[in-house]
Amino acid sequence: MALLSPNNESQKNRGTSATSKASARAASQESAGGGSYKAFGAGARSDFMFKDGLTYLNHGAYGATARPVMDAAQALREKIESQPSSFMTSQLSQELRASAQILGYYVGAQGEDIVFQDNATTAINAVLRSLVLFPGDEVLTTSLTYGAVMRTLEFVCDRADARLIPVHIDYPMIDAETVVDTIVAAISPRTRLLVIDHVTSKTASILPIAEIAAECRDRGIHILVDGAHAPAMLDLNIESLGVTWYTGNCHKWMGAPRGSAFLWTVAERQAYLRPTTISHFIADGYVPAFDWPGTKDFTPYLTIPAALEYRSLYGEDQIRSYCNRLAYEAGQHVARQLGTRTGIPKSMSAAMMTVALPDGYGPAKQDNANALRARIRQDHNLEIDIQAFERRLWLRLSAYIYNDMEDADRLVHAVKAVRAA
Numbered sequence: 001m002a003l004l005s006p007n008n009e010s011q012k013n014r015g016t017s018a019t020s021k022a023s024a025r026a027a028s029q030e031s032a033g034g035g036s037y038k039a040f041g042a043g044a045r046s047d048f049m050f051k052d053g054l055t056y057l058n059h060g061a062y063g064a065t066a067r068p069v070m071d072a073a074q075a076l077r078e079k080i081e082s083q084p085s086s087f088m089t090s091q092l093s094q095e096l097r098a099s100a101q102i103l104g105y106y107v108g109a110q111g112e113d114i115v116f117q118d119n120a121t122t123a124i125n126a127v128l129r130s131l132v133l134f135p136g137d138e139v140l141t142t143s144l145t146y147g148a149v150m151r152t153l154e155f156v157c158d159r160a161d162a163r164l165i166p167v168h169i170d171y172p173m174i175d176a177e178t179v180v181d182t183i184v185a186a187i188s189p190r191t192r193l194l195v196i197d198h199v200t201s202k203t204a205s206i207l208p209i210a211e212i213a214a215e216c217r218d219r220g221i222h223i224l225v226d227g228a229h230a231p232a233m234l235d236l237n238i239e240s241l242g243v244t245w246y247t248g249n250c251h252k253w254m255g256a257p258r259g260s261a262f263l264w265t266v267a268e269r270q271a272y273l274r275p276t277t278i279s280h281f282i283a284d285g286y287v288p289a290f291d292w293p294g295t296k297d298f299t300p301y302l303t304i305p306a307a308l309e310y311r312s313l314y315g316e317d318q319i320r321s322y323c324n325r326l327a328y329e330a331g332q333h334v335a336r337q338l339g340t341r342t343g344i345p346k347s348m349s350a351a352m353m354t355v356a357l358p359d360g361y362g363p364a365k366q367d368n369a370n371a372l373r374a375r376i377r378q379d380h381n382l383e384i385d386i387q388a389f390e391r392r393l394w395l396r397l398s399a400y401i402y403n404d405m406e407d408a409d410r411l412v413h414a415v416k417a418v419r420a421a
Contacts, residue, residue: 037315040322041404055382055410059398060352063252072306073257076299096291102305108237114262115290116301120228121148123247123263130274133160138190143168144200171390172343176208184215193222199229202387204352205344213242233350256307260300323351327399330408337412357393364388380414
């Protein structure tokens with residue numbers, strides 16, 4: 001595998017002064033807050049704009065943005081509209097870089113290695129479509145890879161006459177070591193790239209990225225991590241993972257407005273990367289090329305600091321502890337009530353959990369899963385993800401700051417009622 005030729009200007013924006021780094025750290029620490037924290041569960045629901053009576057157990061799908069964060073986004077839009085030309089030409093670049101510095105501190109990376117994207121799929125397209133693959137090259141991924149990413153991989157490999165190898169990961173999962181061993185066993189001398197989830201969308205499983213990356217580095221294999229669910233759900237330190245590229249959504253568990261994501265690239269590979277949209281500054285290096293795709297609404301990127309500030313009202317450690325515990329306990333409760341099991345061990349779970357549906361809910365086909373989800377939504381005002389895989393139907397429940405165990409009871413009632421209907 002080769003990459004696009006480096007641009008000589010690519011590194012000119014990499015350096016940041018000690019002053020700017022200190023400013024980013026100070027801004028992030030200010031967002032980190034302290035003191036007494038807000039209440040979780042029903043007490044947090046008033047900050048969100050859900051319709052009356054809705055039980056929302058699908059935060060992982062599209063996120064849900066709190067009203068104070070939406071207000072901050074609107075204030076930014078009004079600021080821009082007060083003098084659009086001045087903001088776009090004189091302030092936007094500085095504002096984007098300031099937001100990237102704060103985000104970088106939060107996810108364990110340097111801000112100058114981060115560029116913004118609308119979502120993780122867009123970022124993955126930028127990486128994969130910048131690669132130059134040759135006939136016979138092999139690209140590894142897993143059977144758990146997100147559908148949009150799998151379609152992109154198929155497109156890129158088909159165009160290059162390269163071989164895409166989706167490594168089957170057994171489910172329910174046993175442990176992280178088995179996942180590492182399964183992936184390593186699929187590596188060959190022709191393997192050039194591994195594309196892998198950090199937290200799988202379909203099965204809600206945390207994969208052991210650092211351990212997998214170490215095995216790939218020893219063999220000269222690049223790694224692209226789809227971390228769509230990871231930012232804020234996990235306490236990230238991207239630089240310590242040893243990967244080549246990492247993308248994550250900020251609109252899911254971080255709580256920023258939809259249309260906010262990032263792409264991190266290890267420094268020595270930034271010169272080879274191009275955005276999917278080629279615009280004015282393509283020849284000016286990594287950051288300028290990505291920071292200006294053309295005129296658009298940049299406020300989702302610029303609202304990331306406000307989202308982190310909102311999270312500070314609850315406390316980062318407190319949020320993760322609450323959501324992780326609730327997801328696990330709710331999953332165990334639902335599984336007991338349905339007479340089934342959860343799909344992942346506690347050691348590989350965070351704020352989402354999968355629970356197998358028992359027999360009697362129809363075929364294990366995604367069309368049927370979608371129909372069940374629609375019936376639960378319509379008849380019970382409850383939103384839950386249902387997936388069909390490994391010859392079963394699985395509930396995927398999300399736990400966020402506005403959820404509590406009563407939501408799990410409502411889910412059990414709705415699922416049983418749909419079967420009885």
